[in-house]
Amino acid sequence: MSDLLRDAVLMIAVAALLVAVTVALVKATELIPRRFRESATAAIFLFPAIIAVVGGLLIPALRTIFLSLYDDTGTSFVGLDNYAEIATNNNKRLSVLNSFLWVGVGSVLTLAIGLSVARFADGMKRESAIKSAIFLPGAISLVGAGVIWSFVYAGPPIDIGLLNSVTDVIPGLPASVGGDGDRLWLLERGFGGADPPSAAPGFNSLLLIVIFVWTQAGLAMVLLSAAIKGVPRELIEAARVDGASERQVFWRIVVPAVRPTIAAVLTLTTVAGLKAFDIVSVTTGGNFGTSTIANEFFVTRFVQGRNGLGSALAVLIFALVVPVVLLNQRQERTHQVETGR
Amino acid sequence: MRRTTLWSREKRSAGTAAAARLTSPAGRLIVLSLAVLWTVPTFGVFVSSFRPEADVKGTGWWTWFLDPNLTLDNYRRVLSSSPGEDNMLFFVANSFRITIPSVFFSIVIAAFASYALTWMRFRGRDWIFVGIVALLMVPLQMALIPMLQVFTGGAHIGSVRIIPDLDLTGTMPGIWIAHTAFGLPICIYILRSFMTTLPGDIVEAARIDGANHLAIFWRIILPLSAPAIASLGIFQFMWIWNDYLVALIFVGRENAPVTAQLATVTGTRGQSWHLLTAAGMVSMILPIAVFLGLQRYFVRGLLAGSVKG
Numbered sequence: 001m002s003d004l005l006r007d008a009v010l011m012i013a014v015a016a017l018l019v020a021v022t023v024a025l026v027k028a029t030e031l032i033p034r035r036f037r038e039s040a041t042a043a044i045f046l047f048p049a050i051i052a053v054v055g056g057l058l059i060p061a062l063r064t065i066f067l068s069l070y071d072d073t074g075t076s077f078v079g080l081d082n083y084a085e086i087a088t089n090n091n092k093r094l095s096v097l098n099s100f101l102w103v104g105v106g107s108v109l110t111l112a113i114g115l116s117v118a119r120f121a122d123g124m125k126r127e128s129a130i131k132s133a134i135f136l137p138g139a140i141s142l143v144g145a146g147v148i149w150s151f152v153y154a155g156p157p158i159d160i161g162l163l164n165s166v167t168d169v170i171p172g173l174p175a176s177v178g179g180d181g182d183r184l185w186l187l188e189r190g191f192g193g194a195d196p197p198s199a200a201p202g203f204n205s206l207l208l209i210v211i212f213v214w215t216q217a218g219l220a221m222v223l224l225s226a227a228i229k230g231v232p233r234e235l236i237e238a239a240r241v242d243g244a245s246e247r248q249v250f251w252r253i254v255v256p257a258v259r260p261t262i263a264a265v266l267t268l269t270t271v272a273g274l275k276a277f278d279i280v281s282v283t284t285g286g287n288f289g290t291s292t293i294a295n296e297f298f299v300t301r302f303v304q305g306r307n308g309l310g311s312a313l314a315v316l317i318f319a320l321v322v323p324v325v326l327l328n329q330r331q332e333r334t335h336q337v338e339t340g341r
Numbered sequence: 342m343r344r345t346t347l348w349s350r351e352k353r354s355a356g357t358a359a360a361a362r363l364t365s366p367a368g369r370l371i372v373l374s375l376a377v378l379w380t381v382p383t384f385g386v387f388v389s390s391f392r393p394e395a396d397v398k399g400t401g402w403w404t405w406f407l408d409p410n411l412t413l414d415n416y417r418r419v420l421s422s423s424p425g426e427d428n429m430l431f432f433v434a435n436s437f438r439i440t441i442p443s444v445f446f447s448i449v450i451a452a453f454a455s456y457a458l459t460w461m462r463f464r465g466r467d468w469i470f471v472g473i474v475a476l477l478m479v480p481l482q483m484a485l486i487p488m489l490q491v492f493t494g495g496a497h498i499g500s501v502r503i504i505p506d507l508d509l510t511g512t513m514p515g516i517w518i519a520h521t522a523f524g525l526p527i528c529i530y531i532l533r534s535f536m537t538t539l540p541g542d543i544v545e546a547a548r549i550d551g552a553n554h555l556a557i558f559w560r561i562i563l564p565l566s567a568p569a570i571a572s573l574g575i576f577q578f579m580w581i582w583n584d585y586l587v588a589l590i591f592v593g594r595e596n597a598p599v600t601a602q603l604a605t606v607t608g609t610r611g612q613s614w615h616l617l618t619a620a621g622m623v624s625m626i627l628p629i630a631v632f633l634g635l636q637r638y639f640v641r642g643l644l645a646g647s648v649k650g
Contacts, residue, residue, distance in 0.1 A: 008441075011441070011446075018449065019449075022453065022555075026554065026555045038462060041461065042457045042461040045453045045461070052450060053476055053522060057483075057523065057526070060486075060488050061479050117375060121372050129376075132633070133379050134376060135632070136632065139631070139632035140383075140628050141600045143603050143604050147617055147621045148383055148385075150617075151382070160399075162382070162385060165403075223644065226644055274480070275482070277585075277586055278600075281604065282585075282603075282604045297482050298586070302589075314485070317480045318478075318479060322478055325477075325478050
């Protein structure tokens with residue numbers, strides 16, 4: 001309790017100081033010539049924000065790029081060696097492939113589910129209850145999501161796992177897909193007799209991606225259903241009058257009209273997928289071939305203490321995020337030009 | 342007052358019923374099964390958290406309906422502060438200590454900046470805004486390592502010390518700074534987007550009446566921005582409350598938030614794994630309550646802030 005109180009006092013003191021300094025400085029601008037006053041006031045208003053983003057994001061990001069070109073002690077320049085290690089080290093390469101799987105499967109599945117709910121739930125009985133149910137996982141932490149799904153995927157010695165209980169009662173299911181009801185879902189990489197080579201993502205990675213989709217689908221649904229509601233009614237009515245079926249209206253009118261939102265959803269899930277850390281860390285810790293770039297970043301830097309290689313992994317995440325975001329922006333602009341909206 | 346599409350998308354219901362006037366039985370089936378599938382995992386943990394230890398370990402939660410035993414023992418244990426117990430309440434308090442100041446600072450600082458970027462005329466204004474928005478793309482992983490180095494050892498160029506060793510690692514101010522810095526681009530983006538929709542005439546009139554920027558900011562723009570600030574506040578609150586990575590790096594065990602404690606417990610509970618159900622529910626109860634109670638604001642903030650990096 002005393003900690004809470006101390007922090008509250010500290011917070012209020014800092015905020016009061018910030019406001020007091022701002023007020024005093026703005027008052028002081030009355031002493032300088034009128035034509036400089038506006039710029040000076042703007043500088044005062046912007047100062048804390050600029051310090052925070054330059055000092056807390058821009059410079060650190062540049063320094064991470066710099067560190068990624070040095071060895072782990074940060075003393076000798078090694079060029080692209082750290083990146084070469086990511087490409088050649090089996091674990092690191094597998095984590096990159098896993099991340100691609102997260103992005104590819106994760107974003108497409110999220111989009112498909114978000115779009116289905118956005119399309120079909122409208123006008124259904126208990127529409128808002130259904131939407132809340134889909135969205136709820138998006139409100140809880142990824143750590144919490146990992147814990148919840150650990151109970152679904154649990155295997156021996158814990159024998160109350162939901163998935164095992166389901167596959168157990170399905171008659172005729174071969175043991176290779178969990179038919180005997182005691183599969184270790186998050187540990188076993190093979191599935192249905194197919195055994196992926198150790199350099200390739202395993203089936204257990206797909207199960208982790210399911211958790212990810214579970215947390216992301218609500219956001220996709222909210223964005224898509226807002227966009228669908230924004231499609232001009234005249235367009236849809238006109239298509240109906242012309243004899244288009246509901247399915248045609250959806251695929252030919254609604255989907256093209258919400259294309260920017262579809263792209264935004266894909267972009268958001270791609271970026272989120274590239275940063276996937278919490279789910280992996282809390283379920284498998286990146287073991288059993290399930291590591292992702294973001295998990296590898298954490299382990300490499302904060303468990304193994306390797307600055308150079310860790311920085312290179314961070315830069316890799318950044319390098320993969322940027323083109324996706326820029327591509328999304330470009331297509332949004334083209335769409336605006338095309339539709340005049 | 343006219344609002345932008347950004348904030349009122351959900352209200353513009355031109356194509357609402359039109360898009361899917363008649364949901365086919367197949368569509369209805371898909372949606373219903375998705376809703377069930379999406380609910381079952383959480384519901385299972387919820388039910389399990391109220392079952393006696395022997396029941397949780399012996400039978401699946403779905404058998405509870407046949408054999409309904411209820412107990413609060415799991416909660417009593419995870420909330421207990423006795424040695425060896427999870428002490429979740431302590432970590433919930435830590436989450437508040439981390440989240441509230443971080444949200445508060447990022448919004449106060451963003452409000453000042455957004456005002457300047459919207460209502461003041463000065464050279465380079467648009468460039469500064471574009472620069473800040475561009476930083477949305479920077480994943481926070483890019484900033485973690487150098488920031489931690491500064492917190493533990495200060496910073497110097499050559500031999501000149503430019504930032505002293507503040508020894509912020511593991512402290513609350515350290516993580517407040519981190520969360521504030523990481524959250525500012527999105528806060529500024531959202532608040533500025535909102536402020537540009539406010540009518541400029543009011544500001545002009547106030548200027549003519551001799552009000553200075555501070556007065557306009559405080560008396561006019563802030564009150565008018567209240568809905569945007571509320572949505573943004575909820576959005577930031579949820580984001581920081583649910584954060585794990587930043588907390589893992591910037592605060593130690595003493596100050597760990599509830600997410601970090603849940604992750605720790607997950608890895609170390611061993612024989613008492615049944616307690617994870619209650620620990621998990623304790624860590625989620627607040628976000629779930631906020632979501633259910635303030636859904637409208639939350640969704641609005643989400644629509645505006647979904648670009649968070």
